[in-house]
Amino acid sequence: MIKNYRFIVLSALFIFSSTSLFANFDFNANCLKAYKSIFELKLGNARAYISTEKKQHPKNAIIPLLENYVDYFTIVTSESKADFDRLKGNKSARLDQISDDDKKSPYYLYAQAEINLQWALIRGRFGEFFNAAMEVKKANNLLQENVKKFPDFQLNFKGLGLINAVLGNLPDGALKTALSTFGIKGNLQTGLNMFEKLTDYLPKSSYEPFYDEVVFYYAYVLSDVAHSSSAYAKTMKYTERIADTSLLKSYLQSYVCLKNAHNDEAIQILSKKPEGGVYQPFPYLHYLEGVARLNKLDLNAGVYFNRFLQSNKGVNYVKDANLHLAWISLLKGDKTGYNSLAAKAVNNGYLYTEKDKQAKNEAAAPLPPVDLLKTRLLFDGGYLTKALQVLADRQTSDYTSDKDKAEFNYRLGRVYDGLGKDDQALVAYQASINQGKNLKYYFAANAAVQMGKIYEKKKNAVKAKEAFNTAIAMKNHEYENSIESQAKAGLKRLAN
Template identity: 70%
Template structure:
């Protein structure tokens, strides 16, 4: 798809037209998404948060009753908290929520922005709150957002932005693994459907550039890319993210993050490194330490040990609570590759004693820090596979044979790694044999290899149009208990069963 970019004149014209249409439709309303507010909104999605704050402050001074102001203020807080990962800042800023909702709620009931803005604010705080394990409060806010959006869709069926929040809510709830958040949401009677959410967000991303709501395109793409990659684990996450972000200006640090993150998650490591190396920079941009962590991950996935520079920088600049354990784990692996076993052990101690386990990667890092020292060849194959270097990963594995590994844990991992590489290389029958061997060797252990192998077998049989064997494999994965990543693997298997009608 050719890259399409709006010229500055076209963008200004589009913003002006949008503001004109909005102001004419709500006459005397105090939801005035004027040119100044639109510029602030655009700055937020370039992660120029200080610029946005200045524009919002000027708008607040000029039009103190404009209820778009508290709406935008919440966006600034949301993206500030996403980039800092700071729980203390979350606790400090959370008190702003109710005052903003009160001002917006008391404003013009004939504006589609009244309910929409309240829904977005609730949803934003829920998404941040969920990162720190406050699941019941997050569930309550998601339920409130859903109720407001449903009501707004009935009152203003032509207001396309309702689909953004409803699509996100449908997708996230529809894909949630069993756990406290899902049970909390069920108390409110909330149910979702992953495919319904994906369809809503895809349609919105496709059609917004053709409408007067074009200024909200970046936000839609941000939500859609998140759902594709992290919620749906979609094989089309890379292609669709690159397609939809192509029209976003290169001056956007959020675009850089989205592209690099999805590239890194989907085996396009060299592209991720290039994007991060050329990211927009300067004092205008919000500090975003996570990008150093992401560069470290990408570098190490190609066995480039200079990754330690980026991990060290992340630890120095990060003020948040996530990825600290995982960073120490990766630094330990680098020490291991350098033959420094004592430093490896020291980093494992740091992984155990520092950071938190709110994020899944940190939970897994703690598990691995408490496990025996990994086999270097298996670890290299794992990293190369994650980086998308399939042939190199296979070469590392082919240099060994199962008899070279003494523990059943390493034997199970060996077959699992072979299975994943052959699977991605399209060698289905070989992969199925590898996965079965991983199950045979690992089904009684706490490690995830056997259960994940069963899920992958189910996917292959699903692709082969063999629903009976697919169902059997997915159920086998669900039946395995007390292993790493149990909730996410079980959820993945249940999604597979839903796809095949099992």
């Protein structure tokens, strides 16, 4: 991550300590080591450096910010509601510490904004949407004020980039409703532009130590907010210069590979991830490896899902892991095992994430046809030719239920789409819409979104708008908020 550590330490000391104005926000060598450890997920090391700094410079107002980073990544890696409930009380004390410090430093408002924003991101994971909205509003106001006071302080644009991107493409729901109450809006492209500029600028500047954090948020925005076609290429490009000793790098790269059908690469990254007691436990990585291995129909993937469930103390992905284990039983021909594990997917775990909500729905539904399940998994892994081979001799009339007919054409459309066979994809997508538009399943609505994207690529704005509006018009189906936000984002692109 940091190739010339001595130079960066000296540069940082110059930036943060060159005048008396910065004396109480001293990002010194000790704090830089703590910060570097945090973004390698070596949280024990970070705590030790922070403890040393407390003894040497107890009034350094960077300390509460660093402590908040540690709490943030403790909860991100554990997904634990108990950790969240235990640690969230620290927020107000840290803000109190900072509020008594040097108001003439660019870190005065920035540090307060960062703490608010970090807790907003965490609260959203546990359904505390109103409090999260209040914290986003507070962070946004603090950063906007800081830009006026210190327009050349580049770190302002990290938080503002995240706020703009997320708010600019937020699906309808409790958080969006709460934010609209405060009149807060964002712009996805503005946020993306801020991140793009920062990732290019930081390595050539004295702000270089903050590069990993910017890439962490930028990768999230590209993959999960913008659903960008360049998410894989950009994430791999920008993470390349991060040290291989960073577990966070392994997470970012494997996640974006898995999400963008670079499945074998995801497995390779996860199998080589740094390990040892120095790293924060991160059970989610076992879950990711299970997903990646099952995508290539490796039935030994169950080892990784069970490893996740055994080591996990968090509330998320429990239902989805059990559903994947159920699929493995079904692929082995064990319907009794499938039913047992599907029951766990229904009854165990929580419903904070879309993944777990969907897992519960699917586990409660009739058994999926094995050929459609295989096609789905192979498509997710990017094994398009193999996926098409599974459906080569199948046709709509081979399926009895409307659900399976809609899914068959949806899966076929996705595979053709991935192979660049646009005309065949459009025919299959339209068939899925016709068969599934009145069902609760997501196939028809997402088929309409994918149609819109094909027409957009073909520069047929009229047909693209029609498809995106078709997706928006469908209601009361799975993934409704996410699909609708993608369709609305498509309409925004066409309007520009």
